[in-house]
Amino acid sequence: MVGRANTRPGPATSQAALPGTLLLAVLAALIPSQPASAEVNQRVTLEAAHAVTRGEDDELLAAGTGLAELDLRSAGSRYVRGRLQLRARVESNDPAAELEVPRAFIKARFPLTEESYFHLTAGRTRLTWGDGAFYNAGDTLFGALGENPDFTADTIRDETSWLAAAFFPLGRFAFVEPVVLVPLPEGAIGSGGAGAAAAAGEPAAAHDTSGGVRVQGKLGEIKSEASYLFRGTESYHQPAVSLQGNLGIDWYAGATTRIPGPDSRLPWDDAADAAREEAAASFGLLHIEEGASGQSLTLRLEGLVRPWKEWEETDARGADAAVPAGDTAAGDAATGAPYGLELFGEVVWQPAQSLQFYLRNVTSPIDASGLFVPGAAWMPYDGLTLSLFAALQAGEVSDVYGWQRPGGASVATSIRYVY
Amino acid sequence: MKRFALLICIALLPAVSAAAQSAEEIIQRLEANQTHETSRVEGRMVIHDRFGRRTTEFIMFARGTDDALIEFTSAEEAGQKVLRTGDEIYLYYPDASELIRLQGAALRQSMLGSDVSYEDMTGNRGYLDTYDVRVTDREEIDGSPCHVLELEATSRDVAYPRQKLWVDAELYVMRKAEQYALSGRLLKVMEVEELMREEGKIFPSHITIRDQLKQDTRTEFIIEEARINIDLPNRIFSVEELTW
Numbered sequence: 001m002v003g004r005a006n007t008r009p010g011p012a013t014s015q016a017a018l019p020g021t022l023l024l025a026v027l028a029a030l031i032p033s034q035p036a037s038a039e040v041n042q043r044v045t046l047e048a049a050h051a052v053t054r055g056e057d058d059e060l061l062a063a064g065t066g067l068a069e070l071d072l073r074s075a076g077s078r079y080v081r082g083r084l085q086l087r088a089r090v091e092s093n094d095p096a097a098e099l100e101v102p103r104a105f106i107k108a109r110f111p112l113t114e115e116s117y118f119h120l121t122a123g124r125t126r127l128t129w130g131d132g133a134f135y136n137a138g139d140t141l142f143g144a145l146g147e148n149p150d151f152t153a154d155t156i157r158d159e160t161s162w163l164a165a166a167f168f169p170l171g172r173f174a175f176v177e178p179v180v181l182v183p184l185p186e187g188a189i190g191s192g193g194a195g196a197a198a199a200a201g202e203p204a205a206a207h208d209t210s211g212g213v214r215v216q217g218k219l220g221e222i223k224s225e226a227s228y229l230f231r232g233t234e235s236y237h238q239p240a241v242s243l244q245g246n247l248g249i250d251w252y253a254g255a256t257t258r259i260p261g262p263d264s265r266l267p268w269d270d271a272a273d274a275a276r277e278e279a280a281a282s283f284g285l286l287h288i289e290e291g292a293s294g295q296s297l298t299l300r301l302e303g304l305v306r307p308w309k310e311w312e313e314t315d316a317r318g319a320d321a322a323v324p325a326g327d328t329a330a331g332d333a334a335t336g337a338p339y340g341l342e343l344f345g346e347v348v349w350q351p352a353q354s355l356q357f358y359l360r361n362v363t364s365p366i367d368a369s370g371l372f373v374p375g376a377a378w379m380p381y382d383g384l385t386l387s388l389f390a391a392l393q394a395g396e397v398s399d400v401y402g403w404q405r406p407g408g409a410s411v412a413t414s415i416r417y418v419y
Numbered sequence: 420m421k422r423f424a425l426l427i428c429i430a431l432l433p434a435v436s437a438a439a440q441s442a443e444e445i446i447q448r449l450e451a452n453q454t455h456e457t458s459r460v461e462g463r464m465v466i467h468d469r470f471g472r473r474t475t476e477f478i479m480f481a482r483g484t485d486d487a488l489i490e491f492t493s494a495e496e497a498g499q500k501v502l503r504t505g506d507e508i509y510l511y512y513p514d515a516s517e518l519i520r521l522q523g524a525a526l527r528q529s530m531l532g533s534d535v536s537y538e539d540m541t542g543n544r545g546y547l548d549t550y551d552v553r554v555t556d557r558e559e560i561d562g563s564p565c566h567v568l569e570l571e572a573t574s575r576d577v578a579y580p581r582q583k584l585w586v587d588a589e590l591y592v593m594r595k596a597e598q599y600a601l602s603g604r605l606l607k608v609m610e611v612e613e614l615m616r617e618e619g620k621i622f623p624s625h626i627t628i629r630d631q632l633k634q635d636t637r638t639e640f641i642i643e644e645a646r647i648n649i650d651l652p653n654r655i656f657s658v659e660e661l662t663w
Binding site for chain 1: 507514518520636
């Protein structure tokens with residue numbers, strides 16, 4: 001574009017180009033000159049897992065899964081960074097490997113004042129808005145519920161999306177972060193794998209673009225965040241607030257709702273009805289007890305409350321087609337249930353730093369069903385983790401979780417090496 | 420890990436000539452050396468316990484006793500950062516682009532499984548602000564004469580109500596330290612294994628910490644490279660740098 005502009009003669013063009021030229025000149029003067037750098041830090045993750053799962057008619061099924069991940073990060077420049085993460089999965093039931101690109105982005109920073117910089121991020125990556133390990137009503141970007149949560153990992157949620165974001169500091173511990181989300185076809189949010197591939201060749205409309213901003217700072221001793229997102233794909237406005245503090249134990253909470261925009265796809269005609277029906281709040285409590293002999297015990301309880309959703313057990317679970325507030329456009333992938341309350345609990349006991357036992361649980365108290373993930377991880381050498389875990393569902397077939405469902409019970413072992 | 424920052428600061432104390440002083444003077448000389456420095460340190464932390472061993476590499480920028488930014492560079496933790504300014508501690512996880520403010524119980528977590536906690540990083544006030552100090556003895560450690568100092572906390576908001584320090588009487592470098600609970604129970608022991616000379620200054624380059632409440636565990640801090648008195652702009656210790 002610059003080259004084309006330079007070929008167009010005439011005083012009007014020259015005057016129009018002047019402010020831009022001046023801006024470039026000022027930026028050029030401010031930005032420290034940096035030598036081109038090709039230094040790359042790489043991280044390789046290899047994982048092999050074997051699982052036995054109960055299928056239909058109580059038949060036991062066996063499957064193996066292999067994962068290879070290559071993570072390339074640029075190094076050497078304090079002003080530009082790039083990261084490319086490639087992930088390949090192969091399953092014993094399907095020898096064709098699935099390739100994912102969970103992360104591919106560039107970051108660049110520019111002077112804001114004499115003492116501070118702002119930075120830009122563009123590409124496929126993750127931004128975590130709000131607070132919560134599993135439930136996070138303040139996460140307007142990826143939803144209050146995670147998609148494809150991994151209850152055996154330290155980080156349960158790891159969805160990424162194509163986006164462009166800017167980070168402007170407002171003092172030492174406050175900032176504002178505007179973001180634009182490239183419209184993605186349904187299923188493409190997540191790991192950048194199958195969903196994106198399935199939707200290939202179907203470009204999304206420009207008016208489906210989403211955009212928003214968050215502001216984070218401190219109110220007294222409480223970390224506070226306010227955010228807003230306009231979701232173009234469904235045309236709604238979504239404000240959210242998140243707070244994090246400590247009252248003897250750590251606590252965090254978030255709240256959000258949705259308000260229909262023009263030509264909204266939300267099933268509400270009235271904004272007040274929509275705001276009420278789509279309201280959601282999440283809360284979390286965290287306590288870590290460091291004991292003698294190197295032991296530590298982590299206790300976490302989180303909840304997701306949707307006050308105007310179903311509070312009585314119903315067999316017609318999922319009949320309410322509305323996507324709960326804060327969820328991704330792909331819907332409520334974790335449960336499919338529009339119940340008013342869900343709980344997540346976590347107990348992690350570390351008898352030593354290289355050994356960990358955990359129990360993670362998602363409970364749907366309305367229909368008294370749940371998912372339990374007990375496991376153990378041993379890290380005997382740098383980068384090596386040996387794991388044994390199970391996933392057990394409790395409940396009836398019509399519940400959110402059901403023992404009798406295919407996959408209602410599974411046991412797996414895995415070995416992972418990061419180097 | 421008031422310790423982690425402190426350890427690095429301690430490690431960077433310049434050598435000064437020996438002289439007989441009161442406990443306050445010894446502490447003042449120790450702290451005068453460590454509070455006027457900026458530094459950039461590359462090193463590794465080796466954590467041993469009953470079930471295995473783990474090595475974490477890091478780069479740390481420090482300014483005085485209040486500001487520190489640590490970036491972990493080893494493969495598993497690459498890009499994770501810890502920022503401390505005064506009593507504030509923030510963590511940054513690059514995979515999630517997540518910024519976490521540590522408070523309350525979370526401060527008692529050990530940092531990446533080491534024998535030092537995030538709490539040790541906070542409130543890095545001078546010894547004389549929070550302790551009564553006295554010289555109790557003179558002992559040799561590895562052949563080096565040391566002043567032995569006992570410190571009793573004057574306020575309750577300190578991680579260790581009682582401490583015992585062995586300060587090299589010639590180099591004014593910490594040779595050993597013991598931290599005690601209010602009950603008198605020994606909590607942690609820090610020992611200097613090796614010294615490094617850089618730009619005419621001598622400082623510890625290999626420190627071992629043993630948490631006495633943990634069985635068969637120890638954490639080693641090993642400095643590979645240290646640059647001191649360098650220009651560190653304010654923005655290094657900001658949330659923008661943390662999230663960069």
